[in-house]
Amino acid sequence: MFKPSALSDWTLFILFSAAILTMPIWLAPLGANYPDLMQKFAIFGIFAIGFNILFGLTGYLSFGHAAFLGVGSYTAVWSFKLLTMNVIPALIFSVIMAGVFALVIGFVSLRRSGIYFSILTLAFAQMSFNLAYSVLTPITNGESGLQLTLRDPRVLDAAAGVAVGRSLPSTNLFGLKMSGLPGFYICAVMLIIAFFLSMRIFRSPFGMMLKAIKSNQTRMAYTGFNTRPYLLAAFVISGMYAGLAGSLMAVTDPLAGAERMQWTASGEVVLMTILGGAGTLIGPVLGSAIIKYAENIFSAFNTSELRQIFDFMPDGLQQVSVAVSSMFVGEAWHFTLGLTFMIVVIFLPGGIMEGFRRIGGLFRRSDAKAGKVESSAAAAHS
C-alpha cells in the first residue's frame, strides 16, 4: 500500500506499533477485543511475517512451515517443564531450536527449486508430524499432546525457591502471569519486534538480493553470486519466526500437540500470506488477522442463531436462507475460507494489499488527470 517514498519506514513502523498496542481499544466495536483472539492475531501475524520473508521475497513456496511452529511449541513446553515457568528462556530456546531444524531441512530442500522444493519441505514436515505421533512419543507425548504436570522438575524455579502449589503453575514473565491482557501484550511486543526486523530485512542489501533471486535466479548465478547461502539464510530466518510463533502459542496456553505440524497448518499460513499480499510488509499481518477474525465470527454461528437472523422473512424463504447460509458458517466455515482463497488467487493475485494499491491508483490517476486539465486550461488562458 505504502511505497517507501509515500510514507517513510519509520512513520509506518510507528503507526503499526500504535495500531497493535491499542488493539484492545479499537477492536472493541468489532467485538474482537478479548485477549484470546488478539493473541491469535499477534501469533499468526508473526508466523505469516516469517513465512513472507521466504515466500514473498524469494518466491520459494514452502509447504512445511508448520513443522517449525510445532518444534517451537514443543521446545517451549519442555523449557517450562525442565527449567522455569518464566517465558524468556522458553522463547529463546524455541527460536534457536526452530532455527537449527530450519538449517537442516533448508540445507537439503534448497538443493531443488520450484515444485520440487515445495514437495521436499512437505515431505520433511510430514515426517516430523508422523514421528511426533509415533516414535517420538517420549518427547512429544503423542496424541494427547505435551502438557505440564505437577511432578515436573523445573530446576531453575526450584533453585529460586518458588513454592510448588497444588495447581499447575502458570507461565510468567518475572512473576507477571501470562494470561489475559499481559499475555496479549507480550505477543504484541514480539509482533512489533518481528515486524521491525522484517522491515529492516526488506530494505537491506540482503533483502534486495532475495528479491533479485525471485525475479531471475539464473541471472544472479551468472553475475557470480552464489544464491544458496542467501536462500538458506532466508529459510532459517523464516523458520525462526515460526518457532517464535510456536513458543508464543505455548506461552499463552502451555501445551503442544502434533496437529500443529500437519500440512494443513502449513497451508493455512500460505493462505494468510497470499490473502494479505505476499511480498508486502503489512499484508501478512493483515491476512492472518482477517482469517483468524473470520474464523472466530463464522465458526461461532449455528443453525438456531441463523434462524433468528432470518426471522423476519416468510417461512419458506427463511428455511432456504438458513440452509444456504449454513453452508458458509459454523462447522463449514472452511468452505468460505476455500472460496475466498480461490477468488483472491484468481482475481487478485497480489492479495488485499494489491487491492488497496489498485484503489489508490484509481484516485491518483484521476487526480493527475484533473491536474492536467487544469494546467492546460490555464495554459489556454494565458
Add this chain to the structure above:
Amino acid sequence: MDAILLQILNGLDKGAAYALIALGLTLVFGTLGVVNFAHGALFMLGAFCAVTLNRLLTISTKIKDESVTFFDAYKEVPILEAKFPTWGPVIVDYSVPLAILIAIPVMLLIGLIMERGLIRHFYKRPHADQILVTFGLAIVIQEVIKHSFGANPIPQLAPDGVAGSANVGAWFGMGDNIVYPWWRLIYLGFAMLIIGATFAFLKFTTFGMVVRAGMQDRETVGLLGIDIQKRFTIVFALASVCAGLAGVMYTPILPPNYHMGMDFLVLSFVVVVVGGMGSLGGAVLAGFLLGILQSFASMTEVKAIIPGIDQIIIYFVAVVVLLVLPRGLLGRKGVMED
C-alpha cells in the same frame, strides 16, 4: 517367506491406489502443465459416487415384519428388495461395482467443468498460483462433501460373494499361510486394468498419438492444424475418471470420509515427484515401489530394528531420490527444469 509374500501383496495393493491417482496427476501435468492439488478431491468424489449410489439403491420403505406374530411390527426394507425379491438384493449387494457405471459419466463431467471453468485460466500463471488455487478448490469440494454427507466415515461393503479371503498360497502350492481378502485382489486387478487401458489408449490410438505428440511439442502439433487444447481437456477429464474409479473401488477397503482425498493427495504427489513429473511409467513404477516399501517397513521385524520407519519411509525415500536423481526415477529432460 510367507510374511514377505504377504507384504508384497499388501504393498502392490496400496501401490495400486497410489499409482492410479499419481497416473492422473502426472498425465495432467504432462499435458496441461498444471499442478493440480485438487486431484485428491477427485478421488474422494469417486468414492462418494459409490456412497450416493448405495444410498439411492437402499431408499427404504416400511413393510410389515412377518416374523413377529403377536403384534404389528414394521421393519425398513429397501424398496428394491421389497418389490423385486429375486434380483433386488443382488443389485444392492453389488452397489460398489455398479457405482463404476455411475462414476464414469459423473467424473467425466466434473473433470470437464473443472478444466473449462477454472484450470484453463491458469495455464500461463506460475506453478505457485496453480497450487494455491487448486488447493482452495480442494478445500471447497471437501467442505461440500462434509456438508452433505457428514464428517464420519461411511463404510461400504464389498459384494457378499467376494467378501471373504482367498487362499492365495494354495494356488501356487505354498501351504495355507498366505490368505488375502478377495476384494483387495480384485482392486489390484482392476487397477492394473485401468493402468493398462490408459497406456494402451495413449499408445495405440490416433487420439493418444496426438496427445503424446502434444506432450513433446505442443506448438508444432498446433501448427499442423490440430486443436491440441481440446484433446488436452479430454485428457484432464480422463484423468479425473481414473482418480474417481480408484476412489469407487477403494470404498470397501477404506470407509470414505471427506478428508480421504487430502490424505492421499500428499502421498500421490510424492509418488509423482519420485517417478518424475510428467512421466506416466515413472508414476506407476514409483507408486508400486513406494507401496511395497511402505508395507515392508510396517513389518514388526523391521520396526524392531528401526522404530518408526513405517511412518516416514515414503517421505524419506522421496527426499533421497530427489537429491540423487533430480528428475525422479524416469523423469524426462526439459520437464519442470529450472
